[in-house]
Amino acid sequence: MNSGKSSVMNLLTQQETSIVDPTPGTTADTQIALQEIHGIGPVKLFDTAGLDETGKLGEKKRHKTLNDLKECDLVLLVIDPATRDIRTEQDVIEKARDLDKQILIVYNHFDPTPTAPIEEALDLLRFYKKIHIEANNVKYRAGLIDFILKNYTPKQDTTELLPFVRKDEYYVLIIPMDVETPPGRFLRPQAMVEEYITRHWAYPVSFRLDLGKARGAREQAEEENTRFQRFLKNFKKRPHTMITDSQAMDIMKDWCPPDIGLTTFSIVMINYFSRGRLHTFAAGVKALETVKSGDKVLIVEACNHSRIGEDIGTVQIPNHFAKHYPGVTIEHNFGREFQDNKQLEQYTLIIHCGGCMISAQKLQARLRDLETVGVPITNYGVLLSYLQGPATLERVLKPFSRITAVTE
Ligand code: SF4
Known part of the structure; x- marks a missing residue:
């Protein structure tokens, strides 16, 4: 809290995206801004709440912030160099390292305190590139962007939406x-x-x-x-x-x-947004071979579209389970939030929609969590094809055969 994250957000976006106030814990929820940064392209910026707030609300904010950490490509760790208690900074760096995230350090000076004390206290800081700014002073904006451009290495995303499309076909x-x-x-x-x-x-x-x-x-x-x-x-x-x-x-x-x-x-969608991991969803559907009465299955839709008529997630798939897998409980998760690992452990299978309304980073964070707890995941298209028989499943995966063959 109070390291000046919101000021950095406003400095980058050049507007009052986040409320800035000396009251600790002013940022109650993650603020998101979309911005084109020349040299990177379209960027989604998350201004998170601090991790060091106590109490029930503090715990909720912490949960949200850690979810943002899972989904981001680059962590700008904003530190007030006058800070003496470095437990939170250490926590963020360790978690970001566990998740294999790139980290850059932004020392936000409120007064001309030298940085030596915190660097000496937290050895981990030595490993990261750092910049010193005053986030409330607009003259530091160009330098900050330049620092990000020079030190951030974007992950190469070469996933094609339809890898089988050919010219003139x-x-x-x-x-x-x-x-x-x-x-x-x-x-x-x-x-x-x-x-x-x-x-x-x-x-x-x-x-x-x-x-x-x-x-x-x-x-x-x-x-x-x-x-x-x-x-x-x-x-x-x-x-x-x-x-x-x-x-x-x-x-x-x-x-x-x-x-x-x-x-x-x-x-097509789940392969694209999972960055070519269709094989994970194809493998996950095999969990249906062993699903039994008493098991729980979670149906996940990444948006809150209006559900009327014979909706796939709320009517068609649950009806199929009621008929063919009696005693299996179906639960739902709609929208952008996802259960934490402890809650996920209770499920035998996750069935995910195409995921077209969430970012690839969010979907990959979900896959990482499920891998950690060892819960299989499949997808609507894979499941509905599987239900028509193995030949149909094989047929719908074939256009992506290079992906599924190489990785299985
Ligand atoms: S596939 Fe897209 S539109 Fe359909 S439920 Fe999922 S996120 Fe919503």
């Missing part, structure tokens, strides 16, 4: 619009997929599937299938791959011809 997006579909726009996964295909000089073509009809009485299902076959006949060149809403897998596994690739939006 056609890709079909199967989009069953239902009551949950918002008017006026595609869902984020659909928009991202369409944009990626276009950007790579290939051709996205959408087919709106009437899922109710396709699953309906014979006559209706045939009518919808005929419309789909007509659609396919219009292609002079065969489409390369179809990307479908996962919930239509019961239909598309039969309708999509075997010479055309097939995968789902949810699989």
Whole structure:
């Protein structure tokens, strides 16, 4: 507390993003700012609460701050060099080292106290690059940014959204619009997929599937299938791959011809946001082979979209478990917060949505926690394909086969 983190935040963002006050513990919750830093690109800045506040509220703030630590790529540890009690600084450095985070030290001077006392007290500080600033003085801003640019090494992210897309090929997006579909726009996964295909000089073509009809009485299902076959006949060149809403897998596994690739939006998303770790989710689904009465399964959706009709997370998957895995308890987690490791230990399996509304860093922090406690995780697209049989699961993973083969 009171090392001047919020002043550093405001110095970087050049506005009053965070409230600055000498009262200890002023930052009650993490402040987030999005900013383009020339030389790095778009950056998300977290101004966290201090870790050294006591009491129940202090514990909550600490929990939040440690979650932010898990998700960040770079830790700017702001220290008042006049500090004498260095237990908190030591705690942060040790935790950040455990999580393999890059650390830079920002000495924020409130008065011209020499830095020797704290460096002598905390040997760990020797290992990190440091800068001395006065966060309340704007003249230090350029130097601080320059210091970050010089010393921060971004992790290389080479994960492609659709690694199978080739120039001049056609890709079909199967989009069953239902009551949950918002008017006026595609869902984020659909928009991202369409944009990626276009950007790579290939051709996205959408087919709106009437899922109710396709699953309906014979006559209706045939009518919808005929419309789909007509659609396919219009292609002079065969489409390369179809990307479908996962919930239509019961239909598309039969309708999509075997010479055309097939995968789902949810699989595309989870592979992308987990930085190519689809194999983790494919391996996790095998937990269903041993799940038994009395076990708990956690369904995780990373956003709070309106849940109406036959929602996958709250209706379709729970119904499937009630029918095929009696005695298994289903729990839910919606939104950006995630259980801590102690709570996660109670689950036999985690089933995660595509995760398109959280950052790759947040999803990776979740994977790291689950690895630590040894709880398997799978994903909607993987699960709904698995439920259609091993051949279907194999088929939807195939477009990513380089990833799954290399890493398994
Ligand atoms: S975050 Fe998850 S539940 Fe929300 S829109 Fe994306 S995939 Fe769907």
